[in-house]
Amino acid sequence: MAEDAGLTKLSFEFWLHKTLKWGQSTTSESQQDVCLHLPELQEFLLQIYGALKHMNCRTAVQQFPLVGQLLGRLCWNPLVIGYDECQKILMWCLCCLYSGEPQSPVELKANSWIQSSLCHLLSISGLGSHNTDLNSFISTLGFTSADYNSKLLENVVLSLVTELRNQFNQFKSQQSISSRITSISLLCMPLITLPDVIPLVEALLSYHDGGSQEVLHSTFLEAVNKALLQKKISLSESAVVQLWLRHLPSLEKAVLQTLGNLISSQPCSVQEMACLIKDSLLDRAACHPAIFRTADEILKNALLETDGAPEVMTVMQVFTQCFVQAYHENNKQHKFPLKAYFPQNPHLLVMVLFKDPADLSAKGLHQHLNHIAEILKTTVETKGVRSCGNLFENWLLLVHFGEWVDIAAEQLVVSQCESSGALLWLLVFYYEPSDENQRRTQTMREAKSVCDHLTTLSRASTISVPELEVVTSSRIDARCPGTKHLIRHLIVSFLLFTPGGHTIAREFIDGFAVGSSEILEVIGLLTCISNRVSQDGVKYQRTIKLANDLLQRLKSGLMFLQ
Amino acid sequence: MEALLSQAEQLPGLVAASRSPAVRSWDPATVSRALGWARAFRHLHRHLRDAGPGLREAAERSLRRRGLHGGLGQLGRSPSLLSFALLENRALPSPARGRLLRILLLPSGGGEEELLLPLSARRKAAAQLLPACEGPADRAQAQLLLSRLREEEEGSGLAFLDRLPCGPALYKAVASALLEPGGESEAQAVLLPWLLRRGGGARLEAFCRLLPAARLASLCARHPGLLGPYFGLLAAWGGRLAHDPLLGEWRSTHPEVTWSELRERIRLLSQEPEPLASAIREHIRKLKGQDGDFEAPGLSVWTDLLIDLERPDVEKPGRDHSQFVTETWSERDLSSP
Structure with a gap:
């Protein structure tokens, strides 16, 4: 039987040995050992149940002679009973071992033992003779031990929460208080997914004793974060922030999991990505600079390791948008200055990028873009501060606020005036930050010529697909990747924002993006642009419809390729 | 509906039977039938709970007329009452118990108890694990008592308590309920009248004997109406003490009354905030006057108690300590026949 695979004599002996050891000691080390083994133990119990449900008591005892001893001992370990679904599976096992028609002494003995174990698990606990008195009092009230246990736990939790909020008894020494908190947090670990205990979990997470040492047990912190990421529990926003502030590994796991979800969900709409981010609470937690910087650092590393993959850039942009929104909505708490989030960048630059484009008129937008480009150019080209690190940090800042680059590309293809050098520089810097061997200068020259060509086309009354293809065929192929990306961006903007582009877009797109990486890149561009302009739905009605059409076409093309 | 409610009349009998040796004659079919029946009443309870207030009140009246004092609430709890009663009843024969366990515990059992039982075991384990200090068990009992009193019809609370x-469980629960926030109206309407009822002196005395001195002091502070009767008891206890001039201490022919016990109770009362602290001194002065107003120690127990109260606390007992002392005293007292 496949289910029996893990149920060897050895495994029973292992767990029985563990249970015996746990029963002999109540030290924190022993409790920690229980807690660390609980998930594995639950798996083992499930395997036992899988085997027992096809057997009667006699066969079960023949096949697994240690099963009774093991289950019996586990019933008396509150850490095991309190953990996740252990108590349920244990009860299933006991139920399977019960004989409706006991024949042998073994079965009779097993029945009586099962009866006592279940009573122990469920009935009201107390001390000695009070037990019966209390039991009969509760039942004459018309309640059961389930009602009592529920009320009891509610009061236990309430009393501990009050104790935590009142910073504990003043007469006790700080050391004894701290060790009590550590022990409570460890004992909470198996109970995290029990909704009654959530107020205590939250109170523990917001408890600080003023010392520099972490007072909460790491097993507890890890388990809370795991349950949170698996959506097994939901905590208040402030409790989550506290968890991530006090336990860096938890924050890192949360960011990595969200990043993984975002990458694997692509291609998807910006709204879907924003939903994933908001669902993770990271956008609001990031209002705390320490959390923002850690999350941002992980995204930066991802960007570096993938050599600036467009998917990661999109993630960074959407994450920043969500964060900026949360930052503006966060009126209640103390607001940190922007400098705290981007300490490596000039404050003025952060300020101009933080501005919401929706607040600006068309003319204002153009001026603001020029302003951004000027500040950025001055920053990266100023002698003395001109270092690789400085360049990279400021380029990264622009990547966060990539929306401005989109707007710059739109302005370049629609506005027919000549003063677009600053905007073009912005776009070129975005795609080709390094000026090694004057690469940026070269790109700038090529971008300028593409732009001029597009401007000429936009002035013509009608255009044809081959006229636009001239741009792509002659320039994209043999160039460096930055230039290719840039030209694609300009062309996509041309298709979406100019009347001429609209007429040929559907026909043009099929020949334009052929390989799957190109398709993904164009999908990314279309998604971001259509998300940006959808906030001004009336003005961009045609653009939005066209972008959606093109997206559908490309996505079905992508499916065909895959 | 009326026909169904008339059947509910048999519920208390069924629950009582499930707790009695009568279950010896139950077979698996009886267990299934009884649980099925109880579940039908829970269903009815939900239906009525969600119905309009008119229908609900009519049903509530009809149930009480038929002897279901807990009304609709009890109807809703009947499956769990029955399940727990049967689980804990050792007289249930194996075949019937086998069926009971399958229905209640296994995933295919199809009952809500399938979730309730593991949850309850988990909660019990959690309450055992977490090291709370301030009497959550007392509060839990008090809250259950209060919620049950709220289910009673107006005016029938006293009869329910009767x-x-x-026993100790009831007295402790009443005492905690009297201190429970939000239990003021039940305290005034039911609990205090029950405790202070004319002719109920023995009950009050048992109540006061059982509870620790500190608990009674807080009760008197919260409910001033309790102070008079409680002090009356203390006065009677004091009257039973006689001074032993050889040993220089107050002794009693009644082993349940001791000088240190009395002194502790008076002390804790006098430590409560005003006006209680002054009232208690006033009471003692009056008794001292009745004894002849002697100032020398060893003649009147009240003189000595007053001296004790005025004495600066050299070895002021901590509250926790005194509670412990009186608690052990009370328990020993109760267990002796």
Whole structure:
């Protein structure tokens, strides 16, 4: 039987040995050992149940002679009973071992033992003779031990929460208080997914004793974060922030999991990505600079390791948008200055990028873009501060606020005036930050010529697909990747924002993006642009419809390729 | 509906039977039938709970007329009452128990108890694990008592309390309920009248004997109406003490009354905030006057108690300590026949 695979004599002996050891000691080390083994133990119990449900008591005892001893001992370990679904599976096992028609002494003995174990698990606990008195009092009230246990736990939790909020008894020494908190947090670990205990979990997470040492047990912190990421529990926003502030590994796991979800969900709409981010609470937690910087650092590393993959850039942009929104909505708490989030960048630059484009008129937008480009150019080209690190940090800042680059590309293809050098520089810097061997200068020259060509086309009354293809065929192929990306961006903007582009877009797109990486890149561009302009739905009605059409076409093309 | 409610009349009988040796004659079919029946009443309870207030009140009246004092609430709890009663009843024969366990515990059992039982075991384990200090068990009992009193019809709370078995559990629950926030109206309407009822002196005395001195002091501070009767008891206890001039201490022919016990109770009362602290001194002065107003120690127990109260606390007992002392005293007292 496949289910029996893990149920060897050895495994029973292992767990029985563990249970015996746990029963002999109540030290924190022993409790920690229980807690660390609980998930594995639950798996083992499930395997036992899988085997027992096809057997009667006699066969079960023949096949697994240690099963009774093991289950019996586990019933008396509150850490095991309190953990996740252990108590349920244990009860299933006991139920399977019960004989409706006991024949042998073994079965009779097993029945009586099962009866006592279940009573122990469920009935009201107390001390000695009070037990019966209390039991009969509760039942004459018309309640059961389930009602009592529920009320009891509610009061236990309430009393501990009050104790935590009142910073504990003043007469006790700080050391004894701290060790009590550590022990409570460890004992909470198996109970995290029990909704009654959530107020205590939250109170523990917001408890600080003023010392520099972490007072909460790491097993507890890890388990809370795991349950949170698996959506097994939901905590208040402030409790989550506290968890991530006090336990860096938890924050890192949360960011990595969200990043993984975002990458694997692509291609998807910006709204879907924003939903994933908001669902993770990271956008609001990031209002705390320490959390923002850690999350941002992980995204930066991802960007570096993938050599600036467009998917990661999109993630960074959407994450920043969500964060900026949360930052503006966060009126209640103390607001940190922007400098705290981007300490490596000039404050003025952060300020101009933080501005919401929706607040600006068309003319204002153009001026603001020029302003951004000027500040950025001055920053990266100023002698003395001109270092690789400085360049990279400021380029990264622009990547966060990539929306401005989109707007710059739109302005370049629609506005027919000549003063677009600053905007073009912005776009070129975005795609080709390094000026090694004057690469940026070269790109700038090529971008300028593409732009001029597009401007000429936009002035013509009608255009044809081959006229636009001239741009792509002659320039994209043999160039460096930055230039290719840039030209694609300009062309996509041309298709979406100019009347001429609209007429040929559907026909043009099929020949334009052929390989799957190109398709993904164009999908990314279309998604971001259509998300940006959808906030001004009336003005961009045609653009939005066209972008959606093109997206559908490309996505079905992508499916065909895959 | 009326026909169904008339069947509910048999519920208390069924629950009582499930707790009695009568289950010896139950077979698996009886267990299934009884649980099925109880579940049908829970269903009815939900239906009525969600119905309009008119229908609900009519049903509530009809149930009480038929002897279901807990009304609709009891109807809803009947499956769990029955399940727990049967689980804990050792007289249930194996075949019937086998069926009971399958219905209640296994995933295919199809009952809500399938979730309730593991949850309850988990909660019990959690309450055991977490090291709370401030009497959550007392509060839990008090809250259950209060919620049950709220289910009673107006005016029938006293009769309900009378039906409960008198014992430490009830007294402790009443005392905690009197201190429970939000229990003020039940305290005034039911609990205090029950405790202070004319002719109920023995009950009050048992109540006061059982509870620790500190608990009674807080009760008197919260409910000033309790102070007079409680002090009356203390006065009677004091009257039973006689001074032993050889040993220089107050002794009693009644082993349940001791000088240190009395002194502790008076002290804790006098430590409560005003006006209680002054009232208690006033009471003692009056008794001292009745004894002849002697100032020398060893003649009147009240003189000595006053001297004790005025004495600066050299070895002021901590509250926790005194509670412990009186608690052990009370328990020993109760266990002796």
